[in-house]
Amino acid sequence: MKIRRKFVFDWRVCILFLPPLLFVLFFTIYPMIKMIVMSFFDWKIGYMQTSTFLFLDNYITVLKDPIAKIAIQNTLVYAAVTVPIQIIIGLFAAVLIHGIKRFSVSFRLVYYLPVISSWVVVALLFRYIFSNFGLLNYFIVDILKLTSRPIGWLSSRWSALFAAMLLGIWKGIGWNMVIFLAALQAVPKEQYEAASIDGANKSQRFFHITLPNIRGTMLFVITMLVIGAFNTYTPITVLTNGNPAHQTEVVLTWMYFQTFEALNMGYSAALSVIIAIIIMVITLILFSFRSRNRRLER
Amino acid sequence: MMSKIKHSPRRWWIWFGKHTIMNYLLLVLGALVMVLPMLYMIISSFKENAKTFLYPPVLFPQVHEITISNYRYILDNTAFFRYLGNTLFVSLMTVLISIIVASLLAYAFARLAIPGKKIIYGFIISIMLLPGLALIVPQFELAARLKLINNLWGVILFYSAWVTPFSTFLLRGYIEDNIPTELDESILIDGGSIFSVYRYIILPMASPAIAAISILNFLFPFEELGWSQAILKWDQIRTLPVAITMFFQAHNRTDWGYVFAMTTLAMLPVVCFYLLLQKYFISGLSSGAIKG
Numbered sequence: 001m002k003i004r005r006k007f008v009f010d011w012r013v014c015i016l017f018l019p020p021l022l023f024v025l026f027f028t029i030y031p032m033i034k035m036i037v038m039s040f041f042d043w044k045i046g047y048m049q050t051s052t053f054l055f056l057d058n059y060i061t062v063l064k065d066p067i068a069k070i071a072i073q074n075t076l077v078y079a080a081v082t083v084p085i086q087i088i089i090g091l092f093a094a095v096l097i098h099g100i101k102r103f104s105v106s107f108r109l110v111y112y113l114p115v116i117s118s119w120v121v122v123a124l125l126f127r128y129i130f131s132n133f134g135l136l137n138y139f140i141v142d143i144l145k146l147t148s149r150p151i152g153w154l155s156s157r158w159s160a161l162f163a164a165m166l167l168g169i170w171k172g173i174g175w176n177m178v179i180f181l182a183a184l185q186a187v188p189k190e191q192y193e194a195a196s197i198d199g200a201n202k203s204q205r206f207f208h209i210t211l212p213n214i215r216g217t218m219l220f221v222i223t224m225l226v227i228g229a230f231n232t233y234t235p236i237t238v239l240t241n242g243n244p245a246h247q248t249e250v251v252l253t254w255m256y257f258q259t260f261e262a263l264n265m266g267y268s269a270a271l272s273v274i275i276a277i278i279i280m281v282i283t284l285i286l287f288s289f290r291s292r293n294r295r296l297e298r
Numbered sequence: 299m300m301s302k303i304k305h306s307p308r309r310w311w312i313w314f315g316k317h318t319i320m321n322y323l324l325l326v327l328g329a330l331v332m333v334l335p336m337l338y339m340i341i342s343s344f345k346e347n348a349k350t351f352l353y354p355p356v357l358f359p360q361v362h363e364i365t366i367s368n369y370r371y372i373l374d375n376t377a378f379f380r381y382l383g384n385t386l387f388v389s390l391m392t393v394l395i396s397i398i399v400a401s402l403l404a405y406a407f408a409r410l411a412i413p414g415k416k417i418i419y420g421f422i423i424s425i426m427l428l429p430g431l432a433l434i435v436p437q438f439e440l441a442a443r444l445k446l447i448n449n450l451w452g453v454i455l456f457y458s459a460w461v462t463p464f465s466t467f468l469l470r471g472y473i474e475d476n477i478p479t480e481l482d483e484s485i486l487i488d489g490g491s492i493f494s495v496y497r498y499i500i501l502p503m504a505s506p507a508i509a510a511i512s513i514l515n516f517l518f519p520f521e522e523l524g525w526s527q528a529i530l531k532w533d534q535i536r537t538l539p540v541a542i543t544m545f546f547q548a549h550n551r552t553d554w555g556y557v558f559a560m561t562t563l564a565m566l567p568v569v570c571f572y573l574l575l576q577k578y579f580i581s582g583l584s585s586g587a588i589k590g
Contacts (some may be wrong), residue, residue, distance in 0.1 A: 017410065027458075
């Protein structure tokens with residue numbers, strides 16, 4: 001409706017726009033503001049309990065807490081490992097599928113299967129495979145004979161995180177593949193033909209034509225995957241529940257524990273705010289890349 | 299030119315020829331990695347529960363060892379269909395609410411003149427950046443105050459609000475890219491209101507994107523654990539992810555035969571749904587992503 005240049009009050013616009021907006025505001029923005037308020041209090045949820053104002057004490061507690069540090073570290077490691085590997089494998093699979101003529105739909109279907117399966121289900125499956133007398137240890141000990149004793153995958157910090165990251169990568173490849181495949185199909189074919197005539201080989205064509213053309217998609221995927229990595233809750237809960245001794249907590253599982261087990265509402269609100277700030281900084285960095293690319297194109 | 303020579307359709311072996319045989323080999327390898335864990339789960343669900351602890355693990359049980367006792371146990375001892383029904387109800391309601399809310403918002407953001415539109419849109423998009431559970435403390439308090447604890451609506455309303463930003467983002471992009479403004483104007487010039495534009499132009503023309511988003515949102519309740527675990531405490535009203543987790547914990551975290559029978563049963567409707575609607579899954583997912 002670009003006919004109307006100046007804003008004129010219109011009751012129809014209000015009726016159409018306000019109810020859905022209020023719905024979203026009420027269930028998300030209002031809690032967001034509430035969370036910031038709560039993070040400055042020793043918040044009590046119970047009847048007739050008073051919340052005392054602490055100002056920054058919750059933040060100091062979080063920042064000094066060694067387990068919060070472990071949880072944030074684990075989350076960052078999880079993101080730093082799973083995001084690039086998912087992208088590389090997903091993009092590779094997309095290139096492979098893009099290069100074949102038959103069965104491409106079937107492969108897409110199969111690769112996407114882990115994406116649609118529920119986190120709870122696949123996490124339980126991985127817990128079984130990674131258990132002390134599970135399939136993986138059987139392969140390592142009895143078939144490959146790499147060690148003589150089974151490895152307690154889920155009972156120490158890094159090996160448990162390894163299992164969680166493997167699960168995340170395995171489940172995420174299909175999503176990356178589908179998105180990248182769509183992006184590959186949108187790359188103009190003339191560019192490839194021109195490059196072939198100029199004598200560019202396969203890898204040159206990939207790095208000089210494909211990659212620059214899918215840059216926008218790449219940034220979208222990175223952003224979504226980083227957010228997804230911070231969103232990791234179910235796999236850790238099911239695989240280890242943060243054990244042993246909270247060594248495998250990620251930010252959300254630790255926040256959940258603080259909220260519902262330790263009942264430190266103020267603490268988890270402060271932790272939320274800190275996570276929000278971390279995510280915001282990361283996305284701002286990613287978006288600055290994007291706008292720089294846009295400028296370069298002009 | 300070159301490519302035409304390479305892909306001569308006459309020779310049957312050409313699509314299996316030296317250029318693509320590597321592609322196929324690698325893809326089949328990858329497909330095995332994707333599928334084998336799932337197959338292992340299904341096989342384990344047909345082993346007798348006690349045999350799932352055996353070491354070395356039995357990869358392929360003998361024919362006479364295959365049993366459906368685990369499935370019988372699940373159907374007899376848990377309210378599986380009740381959980382499934384709860385999950386389906388939550389899914390359908392979440393889809394309904396989120397599509398109505400997101401399509402109205404997307405239309406408004408794409409086409410209507412609203413003061414401060416960019417700022418409001420930025421706010422809504424910024425919710426997308428936060429993990430859903432990050433707001434769990436204030437949202438739980440809100441749910442408690444609205445008496446929505448132990449109530450399926452406590453899950454439905456919050457899920458709808460969580461998935462709305464991303465749905466709005468995708469739909470807005472779709473409307474801006476694929477629906478010409480001339481269509482809106484033709485209705486407005488004929489004296490129609492913005493409601494008729496929404497009803498007769500936006501909704502039908504955006505239906506491919508709406509279908510894709512519906513599928514995404516439909517699967518969300520089959521997936522989400524943290525919030526539903528906090529809200530749904532009674533056994534009667536649990537959704538599948540909560541029910542499976544609780545069953546697993548109640549069975550010493552080890553009765554894998556039963557657990558995998560339950561997870562396989564829970565996967566069944568999702569996979570059927572996926573196979574039926576596969577083309578929407580993929581087309582819609584990527585439509586919003588390419589422009590980035």
